[in-house]
Every structure is written in structure tokens, then in C-alpha cells.
Amino acid sequence: MSEPSILFFEVNERQGVFHRRAFLMGGLAGVGLLALGGRLAQLQLIEAQRYQKLSAGNQFNYRLMPPPRGLILDRNGTPLASNRPNFRLMVIKDKGMDVEATLDDLSKLVPIDGSRRARLIKDIKRAPRKAPVAIMEDMSWEEFSRVNIRAPELPNVTADMGEVRVYPFGGAFAHVIGYVAKVSDRDLLAAEKDPTQDQDLLHHPGFRIGKQGVEKAFDTELRGRAGATKAEVDAQGRVVRLDPEGDIRPTPGKEIRLTLDADIQNRALEVMGEESGAIVVMDIRNGDLLCMASAPSFDANRFVRGLSGPEYKALSEYERKPLLDKSMTGTYPPGSTFKPTVALAALSAGVNPEVRVNCSGGWYYGGRTWRCWEKRGHGAQNMHDAIKNSCDIYFYQTALRIGPDAIAKAARAVGFGEIFDIGIPGQRRGIVPDRAWKKKAFKDPRNQIWFPGESPSYGIGQGALNVNALQLAVMTARLANGKKALVPRLIKSVGGVEQPSGAAVPDLPFSAEHLDYVREGMAAVSAAGGTAYANSQLGLGDIQMAGKTGTAQVRSFDKGVSRNSKDVRWRLKDHNLFVAFAPYDEPRYAVSVIIEHGGLGGGTAGAPRAREVMRVALLKDPEIRARIEKPMPMPDAPPEAAIEGAAPEDPVIGAPPPVAPQGPHI
Template identity: 65%
Template sequence: MKAEGLAEPHIFFAEVNERQGVFHRRAFLLGGFAGVGILALGGRLAHLQLVDTQRYEKLSASNQFNFKLVPPPRGIIVDRNGAVLASNRPNFRLMVARDKGVDPAATLKILSSFVPLDDQRQARLAKDISRAPKRAPVSVMEDMSWEQFSAINIRAPELPGVTADMGEVRVYPYGGAFAHVIGYVAKVNKTDIKPTGPNSDPIMLHPGFRIGKQGVEKAFDLELRGKPGAQKVEVDANGHEVSSDPAGDIPAVPGKLIELTLDVDVQNRAMEVFGDQSGAAVVMDCRNGDILCLFSGPSFDANRFVRGLTGAEYSALARYERKPLFNKALTATYPPGSTFKTMVALAALDSGIDPQQTHVCAGAWAWGGRVWHCDKHHGVQNMHSAISTSCDIFFYQTALAVGPDKIAEVARKFGLGEIFDIGIPGQKPGLVPDKAYKKRNFPKDPVWHPGETPSMGIGQGYTHLNPLQLCVQASRLANGRKALHPRLIRSIGGAAQPSGAAFGDLPFKPEHIDFIRAAMAEVTTTGTAAAFGDLGLGDLRMAGKTGTAQAYTYKGGVGAHGAVGEWKLRDHAWFIGFAPYDNPRYALSVLVEHGGWGAGAAAPRARELMRVALLKDPEMRARIEKPLPMPALPPAAQDDDGLPEPPTPIAPDPTQPRPAA
């Protein structure tokens, strides 16, 4: 075929030349078109790459880089001396995110060989992860050990969706002592997130972010929170992190430091002396209202709330009859009992009743168609001795003589029934009743009956107050001249909060208040709390007033007077006081819920707290340690600076042979 096909060429010259000419012209055109096309591409390139390049550079950078929110370190909370009450510690976290090619169940199965994850927890987490938005990490484990953390981190590249990183977790070094005041932080709930305002911040969705749920942590959440930072990371088209660019990071602004007026030693001592007893203690500097101790017992470990309580743990706390979750210093109100007699006495003095007027106590007193009891036969009592012995019969009659409205007026001047702005929420005002109250709240029986006054005279009846109020009352009695307000927050981020000292004088004659104080000194010398006035601190003495408040009516013999019988039916034990008597520094109120006698349950605890408060005060300490004036003291032993002699060294004498170890 080849031979014959190729042997005879057929060439038509004229035709060929004509076709060739047409082809050449048109091929030239084709080349021209191609050239124009390529030039057009070049022009387009010039436009994109030379003219618009900045716009595309920005778009490229916004593709390439993402900013990842970094939660700010939460502000530290310290006591008046700088002791840390709440801070942050490193936390090794394990998180798993849903993503393309990630099987949550299988991933958790692998992880369970590194960290303890039982099947039930795995199943629950797998559900959480598949419900979470894509690439939103779900916390699988907090507080891993360094070994667990490093083991997982080494294998992380083979485990898509798994991240192990170091975050911060809140820590409360004193555990339960401050749980009610400081509160705690916890994971953000759906209900915490608001459409506007500070709680709409995207940081709220960060798995490592915590929000204040109680106490100072809640009230000053925004101050403690700080400003989130951002980590500049390079991401690929699927949103996976490729690398980070530390130079482009925006540092987080740590939260503000909050300084409280609390004293860690007094507060801790309160927790010790309360043990598993239920109650509250408030200690206050009666010169300026600084709260040294605001304790409610029994308490709970706030650190457990940060980690997240199990259902069983929570219900155990919630169901316990001594109510550990409740801040009894602020939220619970109790009848003040005999501590209220200080107010009745002052009201009597202020109404012009002679303090030397006497009443006879025979253990019972018939008036108004019923018999009013006293716990002892006190015999003839004047106001001074009636406060000291806490004679009910005297105060039944004094209250009747003064009337409820006057008593209420005086009590309110001392802060009873009032809510103080101490920065944290949860205060219950309680009640100081008067005739208007009766009229307002009892439409069926709007009249104050005379029979209701004797009860009020001994701090029972409608009267119920919270421990903070009683501490304010004790403080105002102690400093005598001026009203003061309690203060809990000393400073926020270095800015001092207004002092509680700057309030007006009390509208009472100084000699009347001095009279009450003298009677309170008698209480702890010869009276109901005679055993506890001596603090064992040199010449410092504590004045005070006990109170034993009925928690239940004794009708039908169900009540338990004193520290016997069923716990829930026992009396509440109160003590309010201040020290030193001659120059008051600290005032306190102690409530032991269902503690029985005020003198037996509350006064000894009050004494311990007062001792710590006084010992921590350098001026008081100087006074305590001041050597007793010894006539034979040679002047050479005195230091030049006039400070007291340092105590004799306790260290063993090195010259003595040591006992064999």
C-alpha cells in the first residue's frame, strides 16, 4: 500500500499556491489572535498582581491567619496582709473536637489508655462532642498529671481532633474557710451567656474560661476577669492550625487584684473553732468597719466546685441539715435573744428611765394573763446587773415601759435590720418590728398588742437579725461615738474602696453608751460569760453580751432549752462583744446555730477569735508583750527604740548536750 500510495505524487501547483497563500494569511491572523490573547493575560496579571495586589494580600492574610482567644489570668484575691485567698495554677487539659475524619468514640477509646475514662464517661463525652459545633473543643479531662499530659502530647499528631494544652484553673488555698465570702468559679452555663453586655463576649465560649458563681467571685466577676488575649495562628483551608506566630499575639490583660479586709488567721481560726458546728462569726475593726472575719460553718471546699461537682456530691451538700451551702453570716436571720437587751436598755436610758430603777426577779412574772419566765431567780435587779445576769423579768418590764417603737428606733440606729453595701450579695435584712410593721403586715390583726412587747424586750418574737448586723451593733456600741459601716473590699486593682469609718455620730448621749459598755464588761467579769472575759492576753479584757435565742416555742415541751435534745430544736447561741474594753479595737458577733447556751457555745468561740485578732494587731501585741512594770528594772535593759524587749530565745542552748536523735 505504501509503495503505490507514495510513488505518484499529485501536485497541483496553482491550487497549492492559492491554498498556501490563504493559509499563510489566516495562520498569521491566528498567531496574532494568540499573541493578543497572551498579552491580555499579561495585562490581567499586571492588574491583579501590580495594581490590586494590596487588596489581595489582605485577603490572603485573613485566609492564612486566625486569632485564637486566650482567656486572661483571673485576678488574684488576697487578704488584708496580702495572703493569697484565690489564685490560679496551671492545669493540664485534654480536649477533643469534632472534625472531619474524627470518630469521637474511637478517639476516646484510644485516650482511655492514657487517662482514666470509664465506658459510661466515654459514652457521655462522645455525645457531647458530636453535639458541639465543629472544631469546638470539648473538655475531656482536667488536671492531668504531667506524665499523662506529655504522653498524650507526644501522640497528638496521630490523634486528629485531640489537643492537650496548659490552661489555668482557679485554686483556693484555704479550701473551705473562705468559701462563702469568696465564692467560686465554674464553667459557663448557657444561661450565663447574654446577647449583649460583658457576658456576650466570645471568650465565654472558651472551654477554659470560668465565671464567678458566688460571693466576691460573682460580685466582682468583671473586675477579676481581665481582658482576653489572642494567639495568632496560621490555619489551613480546613481551619486546622498549622503553626503559631508568637510575634503577632495580643497579650491577655490579667484581671484586677482584689484585696479584702479579711484576715486569713482569724478566718481560719473561726473554721477551727466551729468544727462541724453550724453557725457564723463576724469580726470587725470597730474603728473603721473593716471585716476581719466573715465565716459561715460548716463550709465546703470551693475547689471542688471549680472542678465540677458530681450529682451525689452536690445533693449531699444541699441536703445536709446544717446547710453548708448557705452563708449564715449574711443570708440567715435568727432571733437575737438577750444580745438585744443592750438595745432595750439604751432605749430606756434614752427615754429617761433611771438606770437605778429596780425590778425583782423571782424566776417568773405574771402579767397580761400569762406567766413570763426567767431562767433563774435573780432577785433585785437594776439595769446594770440585769444586763450582766441577763435577767428576762427585768427586761420584760423595761420593754413595756419604753414601748416597741422606741426600742426599734434605737436598734435601727445600730444597724439592726439594715442591709450593708459590702460588695457581695445575699444579705437578708431580718426584722426589727414596731407598731407600723404590725399594721402593714397583719391586715387581720393590725394592732400591736402590749403582750408582744415583753418578747421583743428579750430579743424574741418577730425580731430576727443576721450575724453581720449584730457585729455592726457590737462595733457601734464599742466605738461608742460614731456609726460605722462594714467594709469587705479593701481595694480593687489598687484603688482603695471607701472606708466604713466616715459616718456620723450616733444620736445618743456618750454616758448612756458608756453605761451599756460598762454593763457588757460586767457580763464577762461576773455575769453570764464570766469565764471568757479574760482573754489571757495581759491586761486586755473583752466585754460582751450573751444571747440564747429560742429556735422553737417550748409549747408542749418539744423545745430543748440548752444543749440537749434534738439538734434542730435546740436554742441558738449568741455572743456579741468587743475588746479591749478600755480602748475597743475589735468587735465581733458569734452565732452557733442550735448551739444551746450563749455562754456555753458562743462565748468561748468568740474569745478564741478575739485572741487571734488582738494578737495579730501590732499595737495590741505591743501592749500584750509590754513587760509588767517592775520597779527593780535596770534602765540598761531598755532598748533605745523604746520597743519592748524581745522574748527570751526559745532556741536550745548550744552549750547543752543535745539528746541523741
Template identity: 45%
Template sequence: MRRSPVDTEKSARVVTRRGLLLGGAQLAMAGVLVGRMRFMQVDQADEYRTLADENRINLRLLPPARGLIFDRKGVLLAGNEQNYSIVMVREEAGDPEAVIERLEKLVWLDPENTANALEEMHRRSPFVPVTIAERVSWQDVSEVAINAPALPGVTPQMGLSRIYPLGSDFAHVIGYVGPVSDYDLSRIEDPDPLLQIPRFQIGKTGVETKLESHLRGEAGTKRIEVNAVGRVMRELDREEGVPGSNIQLTVNHALQNFAEARLAGESAAAVVLDPRNGDILAIASAPSFDPNKFVRGISVSDYNALLEDPYRPLANKTAQGTYPPGSTFKMVTALAALESGEIDTEETITCRGSIEIYNRRFHCWSRGGHGRVDLVKSLRESCDVYFYELAQRVGIERISEMARKLGLGMRYDVPLSGVAEGLIPTKDWKREVRGADWVVGDSLNAAIGQGFVLASPLQLAVMTSRIASGNAVLPRLVRSIDGVEQPVLSTEGLDIDPRNLAAVQQGMYEVVNGARGTGGGSRIVADGVRMAGKTGTSQVRNITAAERAAGVFRNEDLPWERRDHALFVSYAPHDAPEVAVSVVVEHGGGGSTAAAPIARDIVLAALYDGVPPLDAYPSSQRGTIRSRFDAMELREPQAPSEGRSRA
């Protein structure tokens, strides 16, 4: 059937309309695509270029060089050494266990370290590098580099690791560094990205941790190009980090070594201060340990040996340890009585060997008593009964006030771990802490440095410095940071009558140089360096009435842990003090026999800046002294190191 011209014309119009609609739709779609392409390729070109670069370019942090630590003469105490390590990125390795199996055929891997590394990999983000082995040889690095195609995700690296050239001498002062742990991260609210670097070292104890913010530095960055499987192709650019600050301490490395060597074989502590400005010249705790073992990874057996040693080598006894100061506290009681006007230097008290208060007998160390005693004699012969009488007149509050004025019962702001506050008791303290009222017997015990009173060797050195100088000196351990001198903390006067200070100073001089002084066996005979001091013996056990009746056991007849602590504080020269020293020998027995000889040797080593000359000692002792020095393991004096400066 033939279509009419009208129908044909209508059909043509319909087809033309549909074609126009279809063509328009196609043109619109093409326009959208073109617009989108322009938007992506022109308007958002930078964003997509960045995304593309992120697929082939990695940004990695570069650890900065840790700041160096020097002694007051510029000798290096903590430095950095090259350390080759092997790290792995789980994201790039694919199958870490399989890659490690291949790696083990090339270099030796410690099984325990490898297991820990695998565990760390699965605990951390897949893109975080994890150290598989460190302190590897250059040969091992070469083997890994040559076999790189078979070891995806594995990269040899060269970095810096901490080293302590003087070993155990400054272990308790400098401390040591170690890898960042989960515990470390948990204590930091906003951790530095540096802490995510594998095995990044931070301070764990001592100056290393207290001055971490100065020593750490700021991270650098490097951009590296990687291929499709994550293999590093090349380094594109690098921006080095900012090294940590150099720290110079006030300590003298040679004096520190002498003190450590002199304390060898004892559980003891010694602190040397300059009483003119508070500089800590030496601060030795014995026995010590090698901090390098902690940096490199101490073995279980070595660590257990340190923990199980009854002499507690890991404890810093100089600042952490607190002890009853014994008779070294008597200067505090004497000054409290003099300043309050309760006694003068000429008044005498009779000592018959004991005193009875409220049906309780308080004994003097001399069973027969000292007879009539004035202030100087009471210090020279360390008469307890004299100070029992002062305690009753003065009372604990004024004794405590004087103790704090002399620097006891304070936590000093020095960059050491666990600095102790000690304890200077009061009536309120006992009521709040012990739930009991203060009694007269408590005051008598406190007056001779027993009972509740506790002080650290650092505090005793400060007390001695203040008595020697008449100024409220504060201990200073940091001398400069990046060459910028740190201020002396205090040289204010003590607000104590100089005449009263002079009387106590005379008593301390008599202790060492008087005919019946308790420290006479440790006198110095060289002109111009005569020493003043005070012996102390603090009990660690109660002596029963039955034991007194039968005869008190000698210290050498008791187990070591039940023997008395031995103490001695001193300064020299007595007429123009340059050094103040405190020594505590745990369970050493008598202060005059155990602590005073050590303190004298350290005083002389400080004044002579080296091993003391024999003619500084009484002629009858020189043979013994020579043998002692010959047996001591002393280091040769170190030459100053050349360090960086940012000043």
C-alpha cells in the first residue's frame, strides 16, 4: 500500500525531531564530559598531580643528630657514633615472614629481635618502618643492597647511636637513652612525629631524659621515588634536621672518676660542690654500671645481675637515696639554739653518758660521758647529751626551720632522676602522717639526726656549702646550653648571725684538727688546705636495753645490712672554702673510719685537680695512702673535645 505524500511528510517531520533530540542529548553529554575533563585537568590539576605523586613519592623523616654532653672542661661525656641498621616496611614487603626468611640467608638475625620486630610490624601502621637488625656491619649492608630486588620493603640505613666514652663514671648523672617504647608514647599527649622513627632513641634516665627537649633536635625530611611495588628508586631531595643542643655540665670528669674509683667496693655516694656558686663538681654513686649496655640492648642475665645486687647499682644514691644524717645534723641544732638565744658559745652542759626523760634513757655514744661540754667541744667530740639538752630548749619547730634554711627537706631542681625531698619533721607532719602527737623524745632523736629526719648526700653537701660560705647557694648541674651560660641560682645571704656561723665553723675545724676530734684521723697537714668537717653515724637498728647491758655488738660483728651508715661532711680550705663534700657509706660502720678518709681524698683531689700529693697527709699514713692510690683504677685525664655550637 502506497503512503500518501501527506503521511510521508509527517513521518519526515517526526524523524527530524527525534534526530534533533538525540543529537542534542549527545551534544549535551559531550559538553558535560568536556567540562568535567577541563575541571579535572585544569582547575584541579595540582590536586591530582599531588595524588599521583603520592603514589610514586614517599616523604620520610630524618632523625636529627642528638646533642652532645660535655664536662666543665669540654671533655665529651655523651656522643654519637655511626650505626648501620636494616629496616622493613610491611606495606612494601607484602609477606614480611617470607622476606625475612630470604634475609636470614644473607645476614645473621637474632631470633628474639626478629620475633619482636614482626610483632611490632603488625602492631604499627603498615607504612611505618620497623628495625629488623641494628649495629650490623658494612658487609651486611652491602649484601642487602646487592640483593634488593629479592627483598621488597627492606632497606639498609645509616644513622647515629648514643655512646658514653667514659662508661660507668657518669651513668647516674648522664643516664642513658633507649628506643621509644609504647609506655613512652602513652605518657605523651601530642607525641613528636620523630618518635615514630624505628628505634628512635630518647632519654630514659638522668640528664638524657630531663633535658630531652634540648637534646632531641628537630626532624629533617627526604623525598624518595618508589616504583609500583614500593621499591626505592632514587632520592629526590633532602632537608637535614636541626641537631639537638650541646649541653655542658658543671662536673669535672677527672674528679668524678677519682670519686668513683675511691668508692669502689662500697655501696656509697659522694657529692662535691663549689660553695661559692653551687656548681656540682662531682656526684658519684657506687657501684655504678655501663650505660652503653642499655643503648645497645642489655642482656637478660646482665640486667638481672644489676637488679639482684644488694648494693643496688641502678639507684642514684646521691640524689635518690635518703638517710638519717646522724651527727652531721648537729650543726643544724647548734645554729637553731644560737640563733634563738637559748644558748651561747660559752655555756657548758655536763654529759654523764646519758640523760633520762619521762622514764626513758637517751644515751651518748660515749658510755662514760664527756664531762663539761661547750659548743665547740660538743661538735669536736660529738657529744649527744649536749644536743639532747638543746633540743628540749629549742623545740622541733625551730630546729626544722633552721634545717630548711640550711637546705635540708628541699627537692632541688637539678636534671637528675628521682631527686628526693628528704624529710624534716614537724609536729603537724607527725599528726597528719603518723596520726600521733609529737613527744619530747622525738625532738631529742631529731637533734642528733636520728628518728624521722632523712637527708640525701646532695642535700648534705648543700648544707655544708651554706655553713661554709654563709650564702644560700643552690646546686647547679648545667653550666651552658649551646654555649649560652646558665645563671648561678643563688648567692643570697643566709640571714644567720656571722658570729654564730663562725662558732659552728670553729667546731667543725676542731673535729678534724683538734686534739680529740672525732675526725682527727683524716686531717690534712699541707698548709693552705686544712679541712673542716663533721663525722656522723646513723643507726639502722634499735639497740635494746639488754644489748646495752651485755655490751653493744660491734658493727663488724653484725650482718652487713644491719650495720650503721657512715657519714662525713667537710669543706676546705677552712678559711676560704673552695669545695664542700658529703660522703655516705651504706652500712659502713663509723663515720670517722669509713666515710672521713674517703672525703679527705676527694677534697684533696678537687683542690689539687688530680691525684693528691702524699705530703698533704700525715707522714705515718703515707705508705697506706700510696698503696691505696696504686690500687685505684683511674683513667688518664681526657683531652677536651671539639663540639658543635649553635650560639
């Protein structure tokens, strides 16, 4: 019987299956080993640097370092806004942190009152994890030392030195420069929509943002670029030691230089004393603003640290409004300082300046008597005399003759009703009324007509007319320049880049003869017999100032009521104004002064202050100072005139002169 062949076939088949499986498994293992080896090669050779950085990142951490804010300087390089060291105390929020216990420990080292404690608890709870929260700014050296000595016992607490904004002149430049303050929730919400904003920097407790004036308008340029400090941390993220060699230095913000002069600005605020108002000084040659003082002011350094509720309330509710920039935001009737503009309008309209108007102290028109400030009257006045004496009757009748549109056209040409691009916000346009304005201003058709009785008040700078101190300075500078429609310039340079001059502008739409005539009238105001003569003498040799006084009513005066506001409440007194330029024969500087509710007579409060500020501007000008210090020439004496005290002639050799016979001795 033969052996079955099926057994042999089964063995071969099983052996083939085993070989196929072995090859398959070996192939899979080989592919796995190859992939593993490739991944190891990638990690150790190709991506070694990346993982070294990740490893170092677990060991080292970078803490954001705010950049030093850019300096703000005056035209001569005097710092108006700078930075100083600041010892500050911060708490870094962490998971499981006992806020109450931490503040209890800190209150033993630094003063933390109840209201401040409640605010700090709220700030710490709202802060993101690992975010530092400022507990105290401007610590003393003793407080800073106490915290650092106890630092090992105070987890999540750090005391370091940063920088804080400081304004060396306090309130002198507060309205122009503004101030910086903590980033508010509103600021953060607005920054979320701006991809150019550094969100980490905005959340840093030591960072401040511009809130007003130059600080706000040029906040981006002043910020700079943030840096970082390198620190070794443990597994919990706590700092073990610092590594100064690995720090990334921040880039300071750009330097901004203004056209203002610190000496002139400080003198302006000094002479304002307790009065409320503004003083603006402008260079007639190029439009540079040398002074933009608003009084009363406030200390911008207090806003950097943060005002309490009662402090801010006291500032905001004070009737003289220290938070309002009266140099460009406050608007006032210009009063008689507007008369040179009316004179230009009349000359442009073809009015003969030599035609005289009789001023008897009153003028009856439209069913009422229009009064002149001089109750006795000025007599017969031509245009020159009317500017010199500030005759109201002359300008009542002149304004009625030429109409509101001609006056408004001249007013806009000299700068009224205009907002100037000086780099900072806050200007108010004011009102230059004319027939078109009245149609837009009133809804009732009966009030949209310009009534003839409105023109006389317009002619003396009253009625609906409203201007600011900056516009008054521009008007004066354009009249004094005599050619260019100058525009003011406040920002001299940004990051070393010079800004355009205010003299690169078109010419004024007035003839040179008309401008000369008006300037001669303004010179007469400050000359003997003029309304500002007593208080406008500079005392600087032969240098004279030309100007114009002004008084603007804030209330109506009934018949028989005296306008003397000596015993009247402050807010009911008239505004006191004065504009001027000097030197008259070679104009350099223009000044405008507004004394809010200063009382009757622009020459009594405005002119003395304009004189003092103008003196500083002139004495700081090297050319003007050389002119002042130049000795005056001696008068020529006749050749044969006997000069008392002169040396006798040399003795003459010869016979003695004959002796005149003498009478009897008595």
C-alpha cells in the first residue's frame, strides 16, 4: 500500500505560508525601524536647534520691558516732558493665589487704605493669569528696601524700578502737552480692532498712554518699541535669577520738539496770576507759536499718578475751568480787537478812510441809542482816529454801511472761523456770522434774515461773533506781516524731521496800502493819547509796540446802569482783551491776551500782561537785544556853541589882553 502524498503537500504549504508571514512581518518591522530611525535623525540632527530653544524656553522666560517714552522739548531743547526712575510694587496673579492674604502681608510694609485695597482686589481678579498688577507706584527707598528684604517670604510679589512720566514745569504746558495715564478699558477695546497695536504692551502695568494734547496726538511716535528681560524660572514659572546678557533692549520713542519757548510760556502763566484766560505769542516771520498759555492750569503730574474722585470733581466744577484750554478751545466775543478787521473790510469795500464821522457819545438808529464807550464822545473821527480811540460810533456806522458779508469775508481772510493744523486736537472754530450763516443757524424762516440792526454790534466785535485766542494771534500776525496769510506751527520736528513752516502760504487778499493804514492806526493805540498808551510802553529803547484794546460784554446793561464791574460777581464782568505786535517798524512777534471776566477796558488788564510777555520774547531775540543794547548816538552840537564843562583852550603866548576899565569899588 503506497503512502498518501497529501501529507507532503501540506508540509510544503505550511512552510510557504510561514515564509510569507515572516517576510511580511520582517518588512513591517523594518519599515517601523526605518521610520523610527528617520524620526530620531530628524529630531537630533534637523530639529535639534528648535528643541534646544524649547528646552531653554522652559528654563528661561522673557518679561516685557516697556520702552522709554520719547522726550518732548521746547524750541531750545529744554525738556517739557521727560522720564524719571520709579520704584513700583507689583503682584503677579497665579492659580490658587490668596489675594486677601497677600494684601494683608503687603499692608504691613507699605500703606494700603481700605478704598485702595478694594480696587486692588478687583484689579487682581480681573487680570489674566501670570499678568502683573501694580500695587503701588513711586515707592520711597525705605519702602522699596523693606519689600525686597522680605521678598523670599512673599510669593508672586516683585518690587522693581521702572520709569514714570514727569512734567518739569507742572501746569505751564499742561493744556498743550497733555498728560499720560493708565490704559483704560475703553482704550483696550479700541485697540483690539487695530492690528498695529501691541496688545501685550497695553496690558503691562507700567505702560502709560497719551490722553490729551501732544501726548495723545503723537502717542504712537512717542511710544517706541518694547524690549524684554531674560530670567531663569523654575517649573512653577517663578523667577530664580536674572540673565542681563540675554535682555532685549527696548527702543525709545521719538523725540518731539515744539516751537514753544519755556521762558515765554512760564512768564505768561506767571503774569496771569489768579486770572482766567489765555496768552498766545506767534512769530510773525514763520508762524511759530512761542507761547500758548491757558490759566488757571493744572499739574499734569497729578494725572500721571491718578486723581482721586474728589480731586477731579474740584477741578471740573471750579467756575474758572482749569481743565479747559482757553487758548484754542474757549471762544469769546473779540470786542474792539475786531475793529482793525472791520477797517480792512471797509477799505476793501471802497470806504474813504478820511471821511469823518461825528461821535457825540451816542447815535440814534433803529429806535434805540447806540452808545460809545466814551460818554462825552470823540468828536469828528476818521478811520485812523477811530482805531486809535476805539470809537464805537464810527464802527457802528461803518459796519452798517458795508454789511455783514464784507466783514465776514475780511474776518476769514485774517484767520477767524478757521481751524489750524497745529498737530493737536481741541480747537473750536468759533462763529463768523454773515447772511449765509444765519440761514443755516436758525430753523424759523423769520430769523433767517439778517436784520440791519445786527450790523452795528458786528462792527465792534459783539453779537454772534465768537473767536479764540489763537485766532486773534493769527489775525495780528497776518496784519503785522503785511503780505503772507501765515498759519501757526506748534510742532517743530518729530524724530529730527523738520515740519513745514507756517510761512509757506499764499498772500493776503488785501493791498499793501490798506494794511499799512490799519497798522498805523494800531501804532497810535500804543502811542501818546492812545487807549493803551499807559500800559503798553516796553521800556526797551526805541522799540515800540502797536496794538488794539478790546472789551467784550457778557451781559446787557440797562439804562442808567454803570458798566464799572468793580463790585460785580466774577462771571458777570466783561472780558478784557488786547492784541499787539512789536517792534512796530520791524515786526517780529504778535501777542493776543484774553482775560476772562477781567473787567472794563482792554488796556487795564490785557495790555500790561502783553507788555511783560512781549518783553521776554524781544529780549530773547539776539538781533533785537543787540538793537536795544546799542548806544544811542550823541546829538550834534553847533561848532561855535559854548559847551558847559568843556576844557579851556591852550594858553596863547603874547601880550596880555587889554584890561577893561573898572568902576569904583563898592
